[in-house]
Amino acid sequence: MMAGLRICARIAQARPLRDLLGSIARPRNSTELDEATLELALATCSHTLYHPMGTCRMGSDEASVVDPQLRVRGVDGLRVADASVMPSTVRGHTHAPSVLIGEKAADLIRS
Numbered sequence: 001m002m003a004g005l006r007i008c009a010r011i012a013q014a015r016p017l018r019d020l021l022g023s024i025a026r027p028r029n030s031t032e033l034d035e036a037t038l039e040l041a042l043a044t045c046s047h048t049l050y051h052p053m054g055t056c057r058m059g060s061d062e063a064s065v066v067d068p069q070l071r072v073r074g075v076d077g078l079r080v081a082d083a084s085v086m087p088s089t090v091r092g093h094t095h096a097p098s099v100l101i102g103e104k105a106a107d108l109i110r111s
Contacts, residue, residue, distance in 0.1 A: 013033060053086045054089070056080045056085055057085065058070065070085060079105055083101070
């Protein structure tokens with residue numbers, strides 16, 4: 001991440017952009033776009049902007065954490081019913097697919 005910030009800082013300090021961009025917005029009260037500012041930015045301003053998913057991949061292969069019935073392999077009576085079972089990233093928001101997964105889990109549990 002620091003390497004990416006350094007590239008952005010170099011671009012921002014280039015003559016065509018330097019006067020157009022104005023003052024540093026974050027971290028607050030920063031006046032120089034130096035290494036200390038970039039380190040502070042990473043420490044105080046960086047966070048994920050995506051909805052975590054895919055950490056308990058569902059699949060029929062033995063390497064998957066969850067089987068197609070949302071059961072955790074090797075654990076009796078435990079199912080996972082959230083975005084973590086999605087095997088790959090979806091193009092849209094994860095809310096609707098997560099609701100669908102929850103509804104499917106409810107159907108599986110009731111049957």
